[in-house]
Amino acid sequence: MAKSQDDSAVQDPVIATRSTPTASITTFRDTLYISRTLILPDDRTLAVVKGAVSVNTSDDLALNYLKAHTEFELLKE
Template sequence: MAKPQDDSTTQDSAAVIQPISAASTLTFRDTLYTSRTVILPDGRTLPVIKSLVSVEAGDDIALKCLKAHPEYEQLKE
């Protein structure tokens, strides 16, 4: 005989998993290279893949670096 399923545990696990929305990331196009690694002032790295690099909207250091450099264009999403 099957056990009745507790609905509260199913709902809790669904509430924990939240997909990252596309609005929370910004994408830039590298105008010179299709593949390279961008090293940020704080030592972190960002991969450029197929001329694209994505950063979180709240990452002020990465955004400042990419926006200040003329080799990167922010894509309209």
């Protein structure tokens, strides 16, 4: 005898394919170096690559760190 399909195991295809909204990114230009590693006060690191470093706009610690140092310049998107 065949088992009936359990509807609780089937996902709604619309819900399953929904993606999370993309995070907004802010980019700063490093006026001194084209490559370096920055260490934030909470011991996280940020990589400067090709003279730029990008952070999520919701990362207040990283944004405040970069804005507080004169060697980083906010780039217009």
